[in-house]
Amino acid sequence: xxxxxxxLALGFSVAFTPEALMYCLIGCxxxxxxxxxxxxGPVATIAMLLPATFALKPEFSLIMLAxxxxxxxxxxxxxxxxxxxxxxxxxVVTALDGYQMARKGRAGAALGIAALGSFFAGCVATLLLAxxxxxxAQIAFKFGPAEYFxxxxxxxxxxxxxxxxxxxxxxGMILLGLLLGLVGTxxxxxxxxxxxxxxxxxxxxxFVSVAMxxxxxxxxxxxxxxxxxxxVFVNKVGRLLPTWDDVKQAYPAVLxxxxxxxxxxxxxxxxxxxxxxxxxxxxxxxxxxxxxxxxGDIRGVAAPESANNAAAQTSFIPLLTLGIPPNxxxxxxxxxxxxxxxxxxxxxxxxxPQLFWGMIVSMWIGNLMLVILNLPLIGxxxxxxxxxxxxxxxxxxxxxxxxxxxxxxxxxxxxVTACFGLVGYVFVKLDCEPAPLLLGFILGPMMEENLxxxxxxxxxxxxxxxTRPLSATLLGISLLLLLIIMLPAIRKKREEAFVEx
Amino acid sequence: MxxxxxxxFWSGIMFAAIGFAFAIIxxxxxxxxxxxxRMGPGYFPFVLGNALGIxxxxxxxxxxxxxxxxxSKFAWRPIAWILGGVIIFGLTVKLVGLALAIVTLxxxxxxxGHEFKLKEQLIAGLILAVGSIGVFVYGLKLPFPIWPSFxx
Numbered sequence: 001x002x003x004x005x006x007x008l009a010l011g012f013s014v015a016f017t018p019e020a021l022m023y024c025l026i027g028c029x030x031x032x033x034x035x036x037x038x039x040x041g042p043v044a045t046i047a048m049l050l051p052a053t054f055a056l057k058p059e060f061s062l063i064m065l066a067x068x069x070x071x072x073x074x075x076x077x078x079x080x081x082x083x084x085x086x087x088x089x090x091x092v093v094t095a096l097d098g099y100q101m102a103r104k105g106r107a108g109a110a111l112g113i114a115a116l117g118s119f120f121a122g123c124v125a126t127l128l129l130a131x132x133x134x135x136x137a138q139i140a141f142k143f144g145p146a147e148y149f150x151x152x153x154x155x156x157x158x159x160x161x162x163x164x165x166x167x168x169x170x171x172g173m174i175l176l177g178l179l180l181g182l183v184g185t186x187x188x189x190x191x192x193x194x195x196x197x198x199x200x201x202x203x204x205x206x207f208v209s210v211a212m213x214x215x216x217x218x219x220x221x222x223x224x225x226x227x228x229x230x231x232v233f234v235n236k237v238g239r240l241l242p243t244w245d246d247v248k249q250a251y252p253a254v255l256x257x258x259x260x261x262x263x264x265x266x267x268x269x270x271x272x273x274x275x276x277x278x279x280x281x282x283x284x285x286x287x288x289x290x291x292x293x294x295x296g297d298i299r300g301v302a303a304p305e306s307a308n309n310a311a312a313q314t315s316f317i318p319l320l321t322l323g324i325p326p327n328x329x330x331x332x333x334x335x336x337x338x339x340x341x342x343x344x345x346x347x348x349x350x351x352x353p354q355l356f357w358g359m360i361v362s363m364w365i366g367n368l369m370l371v372i373l374n375l376p377l378i379g380x381x382x383x384x385x386x387x388x389x390x391x392x393x394x395x396x397x398x399x400x401x402x403x404x405x406x407x408x409x410x411x412x413x414x415x416v417t418a419c420f421g422l423v424g425y426v427f428v429k430l431d432c433e434p435a436p437l438l439l440g441f442i443l444g445p446m447m448e449e450n451l452x453x454x455x456x457x458x459x460x461x462x463x464x465x466x467t468r469p470l471s472a473t474l475l476g477i478s479l480l481l482l483l484i485i486m487l488p489a490i491r492k493k494r495e496e497a498f499v500e501x
Numbered sequence: 502m503x504x505x506x507x508x509x510f511w512s513g514i515m516f517a518a519i520g521f522a523f524a525i526i527x528x529x530x531x532x533x534x535x536x537x538x539r540m541g542p543g544y545f546p547f548v549l550g551n552a553l554g555i556x557x558x559x560x561x562x563x564x565x566x567x568x569x570x571x572x573s574k575f576a577w578r579p580i581a582w583i584l585g586g587v588i589i590f591g592l593t594v595k596l597v598g599l600a601l602a603i604v605t606l607x608x609x610x611x612x613x614g615h616e617f618k619l620k621e622q623l624i625a626g627l628i629l630a631v632g633s634i635g636v637f638v639y640g641l642k643l644p645f646p647i648w649p650s651f652x653x
Contacts, residue, residue: 051643052637052641052643055641055642166509168556168559168560168563169509169512169560171556172512172516172553172556172557172560175516175520175549175552175553175556176516176519176520176553178549179519179520179523179546179549179550179553182545182546182549186542188540188542189533189541189542191532191533191542193532193542193543193546194523194526194546217583217584217587220579220583221576221579221580221583221584221613224576224579224583224613224614224615225576225579389614390611390614390615390616391621391625393610393614394606394607394610394611394622394625394626394629395625395629397583397586397587397606397607397610398603398606398607398629398633399633400587401587401590401591401594401606402599402633402637402643402645404591405590405591405594405645406637406643406644406645409644411591411592411594411595413591414587414588414590414591414592415588415591417587418584418587418588418591421583421584421587422580422584425575425580426515429508429572429573429575430508430511430512430515430572431508431512431570432512447545448545451540451545452540452545455537455538455540456538456539458538459538460536460537460538460539461538462537
């Protein structure tokens with residue numbers, strides 16, 4: 001307890017400097033902005049800004065990028081409630097009841113409960129992160145290559161289980177991602193693989209190019225194909241603070257959403273999107289009177305919004321303690337740390353405590369800023385929603401191009417990104433979920449490295465993965481997950497959960 | 502032949518083709534396989550590539566006995582204009598400078614949309630150019646030329 005307090009004190013001393021506060025604010029502002037705007041999400045934004053963070057101090061870079069991710073969770077709800085379009089994929093379910101509340105003239109209450117619920121969830125998740133990270137990192141120090149390999153296997157399998165749509169196609173996307181991640185120079189032998197004598201490819205395919213092509217360009221093409229229809233519901237936002245009755249009705253939902261979201265955020269492949277879906281489903285299941293769901297039930301806003309914010313923050317736990325990203329946004333955070341010369345993993349906490357605790361405390365400060373940004377300043381964000389998409393997408397394109405080009409100041413990365421734009425569009429057409437591909441892509445080289453080291457240590461004996469207890473446990477859980485999802489009953493349930501309205 | 506599940510059919514083909522391509526490249530370029538205890542650079546990609554290839558075939562075969570949605574038509578117009586604009590930006594920005602490259606990108610990209618209003622897009626392009634140069638070149642000090650190199 002005492003250690004926790006002194007750690008938090010260290011964090012406050014970092015996060016409360018004027019510069020840190022400024023970067024936190026920039027991150028939260030940007031996050032809210034892209035959260036409000038449909039058609040651009042945190043993955044594309046962080047990818048876009050990655051090259052620019054090179055010039056910043058590591059603390060500030062990570063504080064800002066983290067702010068974008070959780071800030072987007074706040075902003076997404078605004079669009080969902082007022083326009084019935086999710087500004088962020090994690091706000092899809094918020095639109096169901098939030099928009100209905102807005103139609104009944106209770107937009108203000110919906111926005112208020114979404115922001116307050118998110119704030120509560122953010123505070124809890126920050127504390128959880130601060131309390132859970134040190135002991136987990138201690139366990140991580142006991143990990144050898146075999147354990148890391150098994151852990152990544154578990155992560156990838158969990159990503160399959162939690163992905164939308166077909167399980168077998170998600171497995172395919174992971175394998176494809178792993179393979180793409182292997183392009184480039186092999187660290188052990190120094191041999192260039194799959195680079196076909198193209199010098200730029202011997203450094204591998206840039207993660208930013210893949211992420212921005214698939215989540216930026218392909219998304220724009222998809223949106224243009226679908227055509228523009230947007231109806232902003234701004235005539236009457238109403239009073240922003242929920243009434244006492246609202247609070248009484250919503251607070252159990254906030255508590256459950258926070259708990260569920262915190263848990264799902266830690267799981268690999270989880271993150272904010274899954275958390276909001278599950279929280280909504282749970283609320284509907286346990287409500288005594290669920291007839292109001294989909295017609296403007298405040299619980300249907302409170303639970304998913306608390307859950308997605310909690311999950312956005314707890315998904316930092318596996319990244320900061322194990323060095324393994326549980327979702328694409330965290331994979332980008334790995335990139336941001338590597339740009340700064342920091343290897344993500346349990347040693348970050350001991351070697352760079354000011355970075356680690358500063359970032360955690362900044363999350364709490366950021367959440368406070370976001371409540372202020374989102375409640376009194378809601379009018380500005382609503383104005384933004386009236387910007388038509390035909391003006392918005394060229395702007396997104398410009399920022400993407402500048403971001404990719406500055407990765408290495410050469411046209412090559414831009415061309416690769418354009419290719420992945422087309423590839424990403426093909427994935428959309430074929431119903432292949434891209435998130436598992438990105439996870440595989442980032443884990444590919446790490447998995448190979450740990451597999452090789454583990455096999456070297458065991459002198460080629462593959463049973464090392466099942467004779468070491470920690471590794472065996474992790475693989476056992478993976479197997480269990482796979483078996484569970486193969487069960488017909490669960491399979492049906494899973495499909496239902498994702499089809500939900 | 503009538504496809505019952507085109508989306509999965511083509512996904513299967515895609516996975517199989519890419520997976521086996523990786524495995525074949527390992528063999529053709531003779532990346533050393535090594536042994537189980539000392540894996541060469543070819544080992545992991547060869548195993549993964551074959552796994553993906555086999556998975557693709559399984560998806561393909563399953564698609565023949567199940568029903569599913571068709572693949573909707575490709576929207577070639579936005580694809581061409583958007584990606585074309587991006588590629589032109591990448592190839593020319595060093596030569597023509599950021600200002601001109603941004604305006605060009607905005608104009609080309611707007612052909613991919615539903616309506617094209619020259620004046621509006623031109624203004625949008627100019628605002629974006631000024632804003633981006635301010636933020637990225639002066640603010641973040643990214644090394645972009647602002648004006649065409651043949652001007653001075």
